[in-house]
Amino acid sequence: MSALVVGAAVAAGTLIIKPVLASGPDLLPLTVTNNSGRSEAVHLYVLGTDIRPGGKLGYVNQSGTFTAWSPGANPPVAAPDVSIAGPANGSSVTLKVPR
Template sequence: MFLRRMLLALATTAAATTVAATAVAPAAHAVGPSLLPVTVTNSTGRGDAVYLYVLGVNLSTGRLGYVNSAGTFTAWSGGAIPPSPAPDVSIGGPGNGGSTTLRFPRGFSGRVYFSFGEKLKFFLTPDGLV
């Protein structure tokens, strides 16, 4: 009788533990916005024209490219050996004391480049940007 009560108690404890373990909900995963706004403020005191460039990689495809002012990613096309000039993908930046908001799409990894006074020159090979 004692052994039967002991086995019943163990079985009940095991069942309760299993139920408790499966009753816990999985952790929620936060998903950010489809476009991440990033504000660039010009506090340099310079009156030169400002040019911004958002260049990087689409993580879902592995393609290199650029993001325009609306936040749309476009993969680079073309390219040659020797490297050929890349198209102008500059975004007009803010004047002194002003701000511009850039939008980065979800799944994008890249960099923001900027220049004062004149545009940067980029070149393309068949593998991407140089």
């Protein structure tokens, strides 16, 4: 049916087609499963660059909030521990990652 509609529109005059960009949710779920067979604690890190102008480096917490790294200081300030507790062996954890 859509082919007939396009054919009729072309026959009638100019056809303008605009692409539609698909967009997912603002927070994408990311599931991490630990199948290592080890009993040690696992820590996850989600590091990246903000897509807004300036593209600041930063990290994402488990709920999906992006936090830009604070600027350097003199004397240097220790970086915060931005690890997320990972799953135990045989378990999974779902993180939310900003689009």
